[in-house]
Amino acid sequence: MFSLFIKVISPFFIFLGLLVLYSYATGQDSRQLIEAFIDLISMVVNYISEVFSRP
DSSP states (O other): OHHHHHHHHHHHHHHHHHHHHHHHHHTOOHHHHHHHHHHHHHHHHHHHHHHHHOO
């Protein structure tokens, strides 16, 4: 069970690390990038919930 948790959560930390590196390389604020990523995830979740709630 723990190994499954590690396999599921590790891509998130890899992506988060790449996001921080990208923010340092481009000079952008990492908070703005994280907020944009959270907005993207919320749009996807809203779209999926809308698709599954259709009759």
